[in-house]
Amino acid sequence: MTAGHGPRRVGIVGAGVAGAACARTLAEAGCAVQVFDKSRGVGGRMATRRASWVPEQGSTQLAFFDHGVPWWTAQAPEFAAFLAQAEAAGQVQRWAPRLAGAAGAPVQAVQGWLGLPDMPALCRWMLRDIPVRAECQVSSLVAAEGRWSVLGGGEPVAHDLDAVVVALPPAQAAALWAPHRPQWAARALAHPMSPCWTLMALTDEPPGDPARAEGWDELLPPAPPLARVIRQDAKPGRPRTPGLAQWVAHADPGWSQQHLESDAQDVQAQLARALEQALGTALKWRYVVVHRWRYAQVVEQQAGQDPGPVGADARCEWDGQAGLGACGDHLGGGGIEAAWLSGRELAHRMLGSG
Ligand SMILES: Cc1cc2nc3c(=O)[nH]c(=O)nc-3n(C[C@H](O)[C@H](O)[C@H](O)COP(=O)(O)OP(=O)(O)OC[C@H]3O[C@@H](n4cnc5c(N)ncnc54)[C@H](O)[C@@H]3O)c2cc1C
Incomplete structure (x- = not known):
């Protein structure tokens, strides 16, 4: 053509x-x-943050966090066919994250996709x-x-x-x-867009690691401030460091809107505390930072407002x-x-x- x-x-x-x-x-x-x-x-919001951090003993290390879209799905046949081509070219891979909702709700696996080796690869x-x-x-x-x-x-x-x-x-x-x-x-x-404050953290593996013990890769906390907690190091094809856990946690859209202009250090402290609460355990922090997405996701239109x-x-x-x-x-x-x-x-x- x-x-x-x-x-x-x-x-x-x-x-x-x-x-x-x-x-x-x-x-x-x-x-x-x-x-x-x-x-x-x-890549835009298909993003991976490269962070350098220094362990207590040793030299500077690198860690990677998918701080925009954490994974995505494909419903349309043409998009699925395109992703299959990208998979054959080594640019994406399938991931079926196990999602856990409120306490007691069963863990559910969903078929999704990831960029390889990072989100902008596609x-x-x-x-x-x-x-x-x-x-x-x-x-x-x-x-x-x-x-x-x-x-x-x-x-x-x-x-x-x-x-x-x-x-x-x-x-x-x-x-x-x-x-x-x-x-x-x-x-x-x-077209309203919701913001998202995103926490990226590297911690020691918590005692009794709740993600491993309960068998989930993404937790959906029932109430703000957090909406999603993703275990970054559970993703295939992503680097992991033995003994450490990597987290990406998204604040709830309403909470992010309320705190849109808040000081990043305050937001970080609140989201770090919320992560410990969501996991039900104290964390030993090695690296932590927040990113503010002013325009993260499209807000679903209400009927009559389209x-x-x-x-x-x-x-x-x-x-x-x-x-x-x-x-x-x-x-x-x-x-x-x-x-x-x-x-x-x-x-x-x-x-x-x-
Ligand atoms: C925290 C978070 C969680 C998400 N979760 C999901 C999910 O679970 N599932 C899902 O499907 N999607 C999710 N999304 C949404 C998804 O990432 C977006 O829908 C998609 O990436 C949008 O692509 P786009 O090309 O429309 O826009 P963008 O990716 O925003 O691309 C726009 C580009 O324009 C550039 N730009 C902006 N202004 C200018 C300018 N003036 N001049 C030059 N360049 C400019 C930007 O740098 C950017 O690269 C999430 C997004 C975020 C941030």
């Missing part, structure tokens, strides 16, 4: 799973694609052979005589583009769309006349699968095949 029916030169803002899926599909159809992301690497793979400009925060998009320019920090970082795609969380996307498509910006802002996509059944927005497109998890309904489907569907519409 060639880019004969679609735009030839495309700029994509955002190298998360939605932007990467759009970029891959367009590049495979023969488009010249350039991607821009404000972060140092790609996006790195989709973006292989596609130019990505990292540490480039796009500040505006400019249209003149049917061509687009992308500006970072007020300076042009790309010009003479046939089309631009914005693959960002709604609040960030709305800022870029506002001068061109105020109605897209308004619709994007009507802002609605631009076209019927659309998981994306595309104005072929102007050469402006939008994709992201908020348009697809939330989560990794929705973001991937959104990016791919946008590329197909741009190519005139969707």
Whole structure:
């Protein structure tokens, strides 16, 4: 397939799973694609934090925490087929985490997926052979005589583009769309996103290790502040240190919202205490830090509040006349699968095949 029916030169803002899926599909159809992301690497909320810590005796060690999406599921056959290809290429692997709810509830295994060796691997793979400009925060998009320019920090970082795609969380996307498509910006802002304070910790294996004893990999505490506790070192293909336990704990969305502007040290102290309570044991801390995701997940829409996509059944927005497109998890309904489907569907519409 060639880019004969679609735009030839495309700029994509955002190298998360939605932007990467759009970029891959367009590049495979023969488009010249350039991607821009404000972060140092790609993946967006498919993220793995690399942390260095120093044991009581010994030299600096490295630890890795999947502090964004901890694992994801695939329902749509096309997404499952894509993941099977990525699995064959060694970029993802299956994981069936055992989930434990409130005390006494049975532990339940769910079929899920992980990036390999880390979460951004899937996006790195989709973006292989596609130019990505990292540490480039796009500040505006400019249209003149049917061509687009992308500006970072007020300076042009790309010009003479046939089309631009914005693959960002709604609040960030709305800022870029506002001068061109105020109605897209308004619709994007009507998609509420929940924040998430995330605790990453390395501790000694607790006495009677509750995760091992009760046979779970993820605990769903019944009440805030914590919503999810993931045993990072239970994941296959992740490094582990004998005698140590690695935890990633997500604060409840409402609690995170209430504490959005709180001091990180206070949040860390409260979440560390909550982790000990959830596990029912004191922990010997070796390393601990928190990360604030201001836009973590799409809040499920209440009936009657759905802002609605631009076209019927659309998981994306595309104005072929102007050469402006939008994709992201908020348009697809939330989560990794929705973001991937959104990016791919946008590329197909741009190519005139969707
Ligand atoms: C704590 C947490 C838990 C989650 N749990 C789950 C789960 O269990 N299951 C699930 O399916 N999903 C989960 N998610 C959600 C999932 O991670 C997202 O739905 C998905 O990664 C969104 O992909 P995206 O490409 O739409 O956006 P993003 O991944 O946010 O990508 C957007 C990219 O744009 C970049 N960017 C932003 N502004 C600019 C700018 N101005 N210029 C240039 N670049 C910019 C960002 O750096 C980022 O790389 C979770 C997310 C978090 C944070």
